[in-house]
Amino acid sequence: MFNRRQFIRQSLLITGGIIASPCITVADDSESLQTLTVLHTNDVHSRLEPFPMDGTRNAGLGGVVARAALINSIREEEAQVLLLDAGDIFQGTPYFNFYKGEPEIKAMSKMNYDAVTMGNHDFDAGIENYSAQLQYANFPVLLCNYDFSNTALEHRYLPYKIFRKGKLKVGVTGVGIALQGLVSETLYGNTRYLDPIEQLNSVAAMLKKKEGCDMIICLSHLGYRYKEQNKICDEILAKESEYVDLIIGGHTHTFMEQPVTYKNKLGADVIVNQVGWGGVILGRLDFVFGKKKSKNLVDTHTVVIGEKSKE
Amino acid sequence: MLILKFCFCFCPKKTLTSNTQVNAVLMKKKCCISIFIFIFIASCELPYQPQSVQFTKYRVGLPHKEDTSMRAFLQPISDSVQKRIQVKIATTDVALQKKQPEGALGNVLADALLESASEKLNVRIDAAFLNPGGIRKAVLLRGPVTIGDMYEVMPFDNRIVLQEVRGAVLQDFLDFTAVRGGWPLAGLTMKIKSNRATNVMIGGKALMKNGVYRIVNSDYIVNGGEHCSILKELPSTVSDYLVRDAFIDYFKTRGEKGEKIFAQSEGRVSYVQ
Numbered sequence: 018m019f020n021r022r023q024f025i026r027q028s029l030l031i032t033g034g035i036i037a038s039p040c041i042t043v044a045d046d047s048e049s050l051q052t053l054t055v056l057h058t059n060d061v062h063s064r065l066e067p068f069p070m071d072g073t074r075n076a077g078l079g080g081v082v083a084r085a086a087l088i089n090s091i092r093e094e095e096a097q098v099l100l101l102d103a104g105d106i107f108q109g110t111p112y113f114n115f116y117k118g119e120p121e122i123k124a125m126s127k128m129n130y131d132a133v134t135m136g137n138h139d140f141d142a143g144i145e146n147y148s149a150q151l152q153y154a155n156f157p158v159l160l161c162n163y164d165f166s167n168t169a170l171e172h173r174y175l176p177y178k179i180f181r182k183g184k185l186k187v188g189v190t191g192v193g194i195a196l197q198g199l200v201s202e203t204l205y206g207n208t209r210y211l212d213p214i215e216q217l218n219s220v221a222a223m224l225k226k227k228e229g230c231d232m233i234i235c236l237s238h239l240g241y242r243y244k245e246q247n248k249i250c251d252e253i254l255a256k257e258s259e260y261v262d263l264i265i266g267g268h269t270h271t272f273m274e275q276p277v278t279y280k281n282k283l284g285a286d287v288i289v290n291q292v293g294w295g296g297v298i299l300g301r302l303d304f305v306f307g308k309k310k311s312k313n314l315v316d317t318h319t320v321v322i323g324e325k326s327k328e
Numbered sequence: 329m330l331i332l333k334f335c336f337c338f339c340p341k342k343t344l345t346s347n348t349q350v351n352a353v354l355m356k357k358k359c360c361i362s363i364f365i366f367i368f369i370a371s372c373e374l375p376y377q378p379q380s381v382q383f384t385k386y387r388v389g390l391p392h393k394e395d396t397s398m399r400a401f402l403q404p405i406s407d408s409v410q411k412r413i414q415v416k417i418a419t420t421d422v423a424l425q426k427k428q429p430e431g432a433l434g435n436v437l438a439d440a441l442l443e444s445a446s447e448k449l450n451v452r453i454d455a456a457f458l459n460p461g462g463i464r465k466a467v468l469l470r471g472p473v474t475i476g477d478m479y480e481v482m483p484f485d486n487r488i489v490l491q492e493v494r495g496a497v498l499q500d501f502l503d504f505t506a507v508r509g510g511w512p513l514a515g516l517t518m519k520i521k522s523n524r525a526t527n528v529m530i531g532g533k534a535l536m537k538n539g540v541y542r543i544v545n546s547d548y549i550v551n552g553g554e555h556c557s558i559l560k561e562l563p564s565t566v567s568d569y570l571v572r573d574a575f576i577d578y579f580k581t582r583g584e585k586g587e588k589i590f591a592q593s594e595g596r597v598s599y600v601q
Contacts (some may be wrong), residue, residue, distance in 0.1 A: 051376055065402060067389055078389045082402060085395035087386055109464070111413050111479040112405070122404050127398060141484065185376055198555035201548055231376035262378050276383050288381065301384040306376040315445040318377055 059267030060294035062109030097182040103267030104238035106135025132235035134191025140199035159191035162216040188224030191236040193320035240269040255279040266291035413476030418583035429510025436591035438514035440578030455515035482572040486546035
């Protein structure tokens with residue numbers, strides 16, 4: 018039997034571990050606080066060159082040469098970066114008519130995009146063409162609400178992907194818009210559109226509960242919001258979603274003044290952002306992460322938004 | 329605190345678990361400690377969550393920096409594209425605006441579609457239509473028109489589709505365009521009254537329900553684009569002729585003759601009470 022002295026010694030040893038151990042996670046901020054820089058574009062529409070200098074609002078802005086320089090300069094300062102695009106990479110300039118998207122995909126690969134989702138115009142030269150251009154992509158196409166069975170994309174897309182950034186596990190997925198009436202059937206072929214809310218929530222629950230992701234991002238080409246109140250959009254998706262932290266939107270070409278926070282179905286914050294079109298704006302969101310206070314998945318945590326001061 | 333930290337040095341995380349197990353067996357009566365330890369270990373596994381976010385919007389190209397590797401990649405492609413699109417094909421006499429229910433740009437483009445399609449397909453065509461959403465430039469400025477302008481006006485590689493339809497079907501289609509505020513068209517005139525097409529005159533005569541009319545549209549519309557289901561199931565001839573090429577050919581023909589392009593709103597589509 019252990020005597021009292023041994024017990025105290027044991028307890029002390031363990032208690033020491035208990036008190037000291039959090040010191041490495043709590044007292045040292047660099048260990049407990051994790052950061053993630055999300056860079057994003059949407060609806061670039063084959064704008065490989067800047068907008069022409071014709072005196073209009075976007076004249077001289079955009080272009081992959083300037084975007085690559087900007088992204089590289091951010092990567093020099095930040096270690097944990099995710100570069101994402103919310104679709105409609107194709108269509109809008111003669112580059113697409115002449116080259117069918119090859120230079121767009123190659124340029125994005127050179128910039129090391131981490132993931133994209135598909136927009137309706139990405140079908141414009143046919144689903145077979147999109148699939149063929151993906152041979153030049155070093156990033157995945159993420160979609161959870163299109164069934165691509167018996168299409169050229171069947172084995173060329175992923176429903177989601179998990180990225181490890183430092184100590185963080187970030188799950189990324191994507192949702193696409195209803196194609197009927199928007200894209201010729203001859204172009205999307207056997208692609209089946211599935212309910213984005215159901216599909217997203219099912220993937221997000223799996224990423225959160227089974228994979229233990231610390232953050233879930235959804236790339237969306239549904240559009241920010243519409244006059245028709247019941248038409249599915251990012252605003253509705255955000256409110257009806259579960260476990261999703263961030264929705265990077267597209268399709269409506271909305272130049273959002275700043276990211277907007279909604280309460281999701283579980284009462285937690287979900288942020289929606291979209292940066293216009295044509296590659297005029299690169300969006301940047303610098304997230305700071307802390308340890309959760311409880312293991313309860315259904316928490317109602319809030320995320321504080323602020324504008325980064327200009328350097 | 330110093331001692332405790334010292335203790336930790338000899339008790340790294342890996343051995344903590346085994347210590348805990350040993351301890352739990354030996355100290356059955358002291359279960360409260362075990363619970364405390366359990367809570368602690370559980371807390372170690374707590375996931376991260378976003379707490380705050382700062383946003384930035386960069387206007388790409390300001391200040392203008394160039395990535396040399398990307399420039400090297402893009403330049404040859406860019407040179408080839410520029411060579412093809414900088415070709416001047418015609419001159420406009422006025423600025424051509426896109427407007428609804430009717431505008432100068434829509435009129436000239438619909439005329440171009442009707443004329444070029446008739447020549448290319450070698451048939452008489454009664455009417456030609458364009459969806460305003462497919463015209464992607466709001467104004468064609470007065471002066472030279474290039475191939476590049478035509479790509480901006482019509483970036484889509486839509487094909488021309490020829491159909492023979494009954495007057496009643498054409499009336500349905502015209503009603504469909506009336507609901508959407510009036511579409512660019514050539515070969516007919518109409519008025520919009522309470523979301524319906526009225527006073528339809530085609531080839532100088534009133535539209536007959538039982539007449540048969542040859543019309544052209546883009547394949548986008550015939551295939552159900554803009555939620556148009558009226559023309560979808562009907563027999564059609566899909567040509568290889570692109571809508572944009574029809575525009576280019578029309579402008580080129582006039583450019584070569586030295587004629588300036590002129591168009592205006594002329595009452596093809598108008599609202600009546």
